[in-house]
Amino acid sequence: MxxxxxxxxxxxxxxxxxxxxxxxxxxxxxxxxxxxxxxLTNELKNANIAVVDNAKDQASQQIINKIAGSEFFNIQKVLTSSSEIDAAFKEGKIKLAVVFPVNFYNDLMHTNKASIQVIADASDPNTATQLTNYINTIVSDYQSQLSPNSSVPYTIIPEVRMLYNPDLKxxxxxxxxxxxxxxxxxxxxxxxxxxxxxxxxxxxxxxxxxxxxxxxxxxxxxxxxxxxxxxxxxxxxxxxxxxxxxxxxxxxxxxxxxxxxxxxxxxxxxxxxxxxxxxxxxxxxxxxxxxxxxxxxxxxxxxxxxxxxxxxxxxxxxxxxxxxxxxxxxxxxxxxxxxxxxxxxxxxxxxxxxxxxxxxxxxxxxxx
Amino acid sequence: METVIKANKLTKRFGDFVAVDEITFDVYKGEIFGFLGANGAGKTTAMRMLCGLSTPTSGEATVAGFDVFTQPEEIKKNIGYMSQKFSLYEDLSVLENIEFYGGIYGLSRSEIREKNKELISKLGLEKEANNLVRSLPLGWKQKLSFLVAIVHQPKIVFLDEPTGGVDPYMRREFWDLIYDAADKGITIFVTTHYLDEAEYCNRVTIMVDGKIEALDSPGGLRQKFGVASMDEVFYKLARQAKRSAD
Structure with a gap:
């Protein structure tokens, strides 16, 4: 000693x-x-995400197909309720979740307005911002498909929520x-x-x-x-x-x-x-x-x-x-x-x- | 006379190369035992085996009564060692070095304090006691190194070419310290290739190509070879060497 x-x-x-x-x-x-x-900013590919489709209508299906078809995302989980999202994030299996509300297509057709929820794991802020941007692009792409003549009567508003690090520090x-x-x-x-x-x-x-x-x-x-x-x-x-x-x-x-x-x-x-x-x-x-x-x-x-x-x-x-x-x-x-x-x-x-x-x-x- | 080192046919091989070839000798308590040889003759290897730094290939040896094969830990408690390379910490002060080595040899706090005083006054380093060792001249470093190697009063101290690169005046002073230690009963085992230093030893062995070619007092060796100085003794023996120096 x-x-x-x-x-x-x-x-x-x-x-x-x-x-x-x-x-x-x-x-x-x-x-x-x-x-x-x-x-540093880096490009992301094949991020694992989860989808909660409460609508199960043609609009939500089409958007999901677009997301699945994109090279940026890989739909890891299809969840049935929003309550499962939290657990999926904590397990670290997904980086982002997209939630479609009930009557998504109906709202869109009748009020010309609908919203989807985008939740991202912002403990890695670069990835989170980038992924939500990709989702936005896909959604606006879908909107312009719905109305080919440049005027956009339908608006889908993605509500973005950044988990863990809301200010994207x-x-x-x-x-x-x-x-x-x-x-x-x-x-x-x-x-x-x-x-x-x-x-x-x-x-x-x-x-x-x-x-x-x-x-x-x-x-x-x-x-x-x-x-x-x-x-x-x-x-x-x-x-x-x-x-x-x-x-x-x-x-x-x-x-x-x-x-x-x-x-x-x-x-x-x-x-x-x-x-x-x-x-x-x-x-x-x-x-x-x-x-x-x-x-x-x-x-x-x-x-x-x-x-x-x-x-x-x-x-x-x-x-x-x-x-x-x-x-x-x-x-x-x-x-x-x-x-x-x-x-x-x-x-x-x-x-x-x-x-x-x-x-x-x-x-x-x-x-x- | 009490025997403190006993080597019998001690051998070290590195692959095909026989660095030390069946050396046999005894060293007695309190004597200054010189180990001479050209570079590459096997001096350092022989010494390392006795210190427990290197396992012998064959033969037998005891140091301070303990077996080099089975009791190296016991040997380590009873020996001091000073290597060719300067082995104090240059970024520690003189006192801190003494404290450190005293500490790892298990000296008590009060013993260390006493040693500090004793060594500093012996070396006349009162002013430099708190300076980093780095700032001392080489001769002083070597003397300090030696005193630190015997800080725990070992039975035997092994010195591996302790005076390399030191001027003749300092070497003389260094040897005064060695005599002083020998007077206190510490056995000195020293390798050197300065032949004037061989004259200071009680007995000298000369190694050539891993073997001991001569072992006697300096006077005895001069007589046996019929020459006037150790220089000539060494020259006569070293001429037989087949192995090239490294």
Missing amino acids: KQLLSFVKKEFYQVFRDPKTLVMLFGLPVVQIVLFGFA GAPNFVPGVMAMVLLLVCVMMTSVSIVREKELGTMEILLVSPVKPLMVIVAKAIPYLILSWINLAAILLLSVYALDLPIKGSLFLLVAESTLLIITALSLGLYISTVTKSQQAAMFASMLGMMLPTMLLSGYMFPIENMPVVLQVLSNIVPAKWYYIIVKDVMLKGLGFSAIWKETLILMGMTAFFIVVALRNFKIRLE
């Missing part, structure tokens, strides 16, 4: 004396939030992304570099000759970064609650617990990288390539995964950030509890266990 304390103390000294590390640790979240605040989308990114980057890169640095400088040899157990070296290395990551997490959450007006809807405890799980995943991955690289540059490069790119590209936070080629969709499953991103969105934005995210949690735990086992097997007690 005393050994461990001396060790952890030393690690902290080293972290705070290295300006590069500090910039990376605390500058990164700020830069990221600023940079990715300007969320960009923050809900990128805050979970930045959290995943910063935690992963800090932990993976910092742990791997700090272990490899000891190898490079030759101090690892001294540690291995000392009575210190290899496991303790690892734990001592991990503790400072775990603590720093919590500070980072607190900073990001405070920033998003007070500066970006983004409340945490679910349990804060659950959010912190899940984030800690991701931090441990990242630490074990960093440890693994340190066992297979020989120089600090190599470790840094491996962390970048192995972590940063997949996290940015394949976690779903910058580019919607459902738009990607199947190969990439499958590949995205091995990116820890993807699962964490889903968890944070569910807990923070939708206010869901553990029962909604246990699967993702289990996947992250599995990944962590895998990396720890592989890393420990590779961590050499004796230098050869």
Whole structure:
């Protein structure tokens, strides 16, 4: 225990004396939030949606057929009542729902006016806006079909409702992304570099000759970064609650617990990288390539995964950030509890266990 | 005389290459035991096996009474080690380094405080105690490194070319520290390729191509080879080497 304390103390000294590390640790979240605040727009295809057809008349049928025929949508569910919509959204199966009222066709023919309801999952505001725009286009297309001679006697008014994020703020989308990114980057890169640095400088040899157990070296290395990551997490959450007006809807405890799980995943991955690289540059490069790119590209936070080629969709499953991103969105934005995210949690735990086992097997007690 | 290191036909192979070939020797308590050889002769590999950093391929050895194959953890508690590479943390201060190494060897807080005082005054580093090690000249770093390697009063300390790149004056001072430690009963196992340093040792072995070719006191070796200096002894032996230095 005393050994461990001396060790952890030393690690902290080293972290705070290295300006590069500090910039990376605390500058990164700020830069990221600023940079990715300007969320990117991306084209969407084959979004899963649900349809509630209370009318069941020829107009509603024709619009549904048009929607089904479009390349943008994929009708995942045909629901019988509006009450089922909420559940479908929470399961994450659909991105949007279209509801036709009773007597849709009648209203349209007799009053020249009818409305449909369009409900979108706005926790990803870009996708939500885009999808509702597509629906609008399809509906106005149908209207002009009804009255080919340019005067439009019939008006269908789509009433749009944005679920979870009514103001279409960009923050809900990128805050979970930045959290995943910063935690992963800090932990993976910092742990791997700090272990490899000891190898490079030759101090690892001294540690291995000392009575210190290899496991303790690892734990001592991990503790400072775990603590720093919590500070980072607190900073990001405070920033998003007070500066970006983004409340945490679910349990804060659950959010912190899940984030800690991701931090441990990242630490074990960093440890693994340190066992297979020989120089600090190599470790840094491996962390970048192995972590940063997949996290940015394949976690779903910058580019919607459902738009990607199947190969990439499958590949995205091995990116820890993807699962964490889903968890944070569910807990923070939708206010869901553990029962909604246990699967993702289990996947992250599995990944962590895998990396720890592989890393420990590779961590050499004796230098050869 | 008490034997603290005992090696019997100790061998290390890397594939077909025999780095250390059946070396046999004893080291006695409190002596300064020199390990000489050209680059690539196998000195460092031999030392690493004794420190528990590398598992021997065959043979047997005990260090401080513990077996290198089965009790490396016990050995680690009883030895100090200073490697060729400078091995203090440059971004920690002198005191923090002493504290860290004292801490991982399980010294108590008060022991560490005492050691701090003792080492600082021994080195005359009072003014620099809180400076980062990075800012010290190489000679001081090496001396500090040595004192840190024996901070926990080990039975044996292994020094792997400790004076590489240090000027002759500093080397002399470094050896004063070594004598001082030996007087306190710490056994010194030192590899070097400075032949003047070989004269400072109680006994010297000379390794050629992984084998021990000579083992005696410096005086004894000079006599046996009928030459006036260790330089010539070494030259005579090293000439037989077939292996090219790396």
